[in-house]
Amino acid sequence: PFLLLATNRGCPFNCRFCADHVYYGKRLRKFSTKRIADEIEHDVKNIGVSQFLFWAESFTLDRDHALSVAEEIISRKLNIGWVCNSRVDQVDQEMLDVFKQAGCWMVGFGVESGSQRMLDLMAKGTTIGQTRTAVAMAQKAGLQVTAHVMFGYPGETREEMRATLDLVKELDFDFAQFYSVVPFPGSELYAQANKGGWITNRDWRFFEQNFSVIKTPELDPVEVEAFRSRAFREFYLRPGQILRTMRSLKTP
Numbered sequence: 001p002f003l004l005l006a007t008n009r010g011c012p013f014n015c016r017f018c019a020d021h022v023y024y025g026k027r028l029r030k031f032s033t034k035r036i037a038d039e040i041e042h043d044v045k046n047i048g049v050s051q052f053l054f055w056a057e058s059f060t061l062d063r064d065h066a067l068s069v070a071e072e073i074i075s076r077k078l079n080i081g082w083v084c085n086s087r088v089d090q091v092d093q094e095m096l097d098v099f100k101q102a103g104c105w106m107v108g109f110g111v112e113s114g115s116q117r118m119l120d121l122m123a124k125g126t127t128i129g130q131t132r133t134a135v136a137m138a139q140k141a142g143l144q145v146t147a148h149v150m151f152g153y154p155g156e157t158r159e160e161m162r163a164t165l166d167l168v169k170e171l172d173f174d175f176a177q178f179y180s181v182v183p184f185p186g187s188e189l190y191a192q193a194n195k196g197g198w199i200t201n202r203d204w205r206f207f208e209q210n211f212s213v214i215k216t217p218e219l220d221p222v223e224v225e226a227f228r229s230r231a232f233r234e235f236y237l238r239p240g241q242i243l244r245t246m247r248s249l250k251t252p
Contacts, residue, residue, distance in 0.1 A: 002051035003043055005082075007036055007069065011057040013087075014188075016123045017153065020057055022186035028061050033068040040078055052082040058110075059084035060091055067095060070102035081105050085148075088134035089126050096141035106174070107138050108146035114167030115160040118153055123188075128167070135171045144174040150209075151231070152181040152224035154192065154216045161219075165231045174244065178231040179209035180224055 008030040011020055043049045060066045073080065083106040084099075091107070099107070109131065113119050116128050138145045147168045151161050168176050183193040184207065193199050193214055200221055201213040212221035212228075235241065 001049050002053060003047075003049050004055040005036065005039060005043075005052045006056065007031055007054045007059055007084075008056045008061060008065070011061065013125060014123050015125075016121075016188040016192070017150070017181060017184075019184035019186035019190070024057065030062060030065050033065070033072045036069050037072040037076055037078070040073065040080060041076065044078065044080065050080045052080060054082055054084040056085065058087050058090060060086040060095065063090070063092075063095060067098055070095075070098045070104070073102040074098075078103070083107065085110070086134075087126065088130045091134050091137060093137045093140065096138050096143060100141045100143055104143060106144040106146060108148055108177075109134055109138075111147045111149050111164075111168065113149060113153070113156075113160065114164035115156070118156055118160055118164075121155050122153060131167070132171065135173070139172070145171075146175040146177065147171070147173040148177045148179070150179045150181045151228050152212050152214055152216075152219055152221070154181075154189070154196070154198065154214065155218065156216075157218050158223075158227075161224075161227050165227075165234060168231075169235060169238075176231075176235050178228050178235075180212040180221075180228055181214060182207055182209055182211075183214060 008028060010025045010028045011018075012026050012028060040052065080103045082104050084104065085108045088109050088111065096107070111131050112122060112124055114128065119126060119128070135145055149164050149168060151164070181189070183190040183199060198214045198216055200215045206213055212224035215221055
C-alpha cells in the first residue's frame with residue numbers, strides 16, 4: 001500500500017513534448033516542509049501507510065526545499081519509504097545521500113533519449129553526460145534507479161531508438177519505462193505535429209503513452225510500438241535483470 005503525496009507544482013523548463021504547464025503552470029509552488037511532514041505523519045499514524053510517491057514534475061526543482069523535506073523526515077524519525085522523480089541535471093551526491101538516509105529507495109530520471117541530437121530537438125536541456133553522472137551518483141547512494149524514455153519523437157531515427165535502449169541497458173537501471181511519444185494538446189509538440197500533418201489518429205483514447213499516433217518521415221506508429229515492445233523484452237528478460245527482480249521480492 002502506498003500513497004501519492006504532492007510536494008510541489010509547476011515547472012519552469014520548456015521541454016517541447018510536455019503539456020504540464022497547461023494545468024500546473026510554469027511557476028514553482030511548494031508545500032511547506034512542515035505541511036509535507038505533517039501529512040506523512042498523519043498517514044502513518046492514522047491510515048497505516050508508510051510508502052509514498054512524492055508527486056511532482058520533479059521533486060528536486062528546488063534543492064533547498066527537497067533537502068529540507070528529507071531532513072525533516074530524519075528529524076522526526078519517520079520510518080517510511082519513498083520514491084521521487086528528478087531531472088538528471090538537478091541532483092548531487094550530498095542530496096542523494098540524504099534522501100537515502102531519509103528512507104528514499106528509488107529515484108526516477110527523465111532520461112528521454114540516448115541521442116544528444118534528440119535531447120536538443122526536445123529542448124530537454126540535459127546531456128548524455130549528465131545522465132551518466134546522475135545515475136552513477138544515485139547508485140553510489142544505494143538508491144534504485146528508474147529510467148523514463150520515449151520513442152518516436154519527430155526526427156528520431158531507428159538508430160537513435162536503438163541508442164536509447166542501449167544506453168538504458170548499459171547504465172544498469174533497476175527499472176525502465178518505455179513510452180511512445182504523445183502529442184499532448186498544449187505542448188509545443190502538438191502544435192508541431194498538427195502543422196506537419198503527422199497525427200494519424202484523432203481518437204483521444206489513444207493519446208496516451210502505450211500508443212503511437214505520430215507518423216514522421218523517419219518512423220511510423222507501427223514501427224514505434226513494435227520497438228517499444230522489443231525494448232521491454234530486451235531490458236527485462238536479461239538473466240541478470242530477472243535475478244535482480246526476484247531478489248527484490250519480499251514474499252513468495
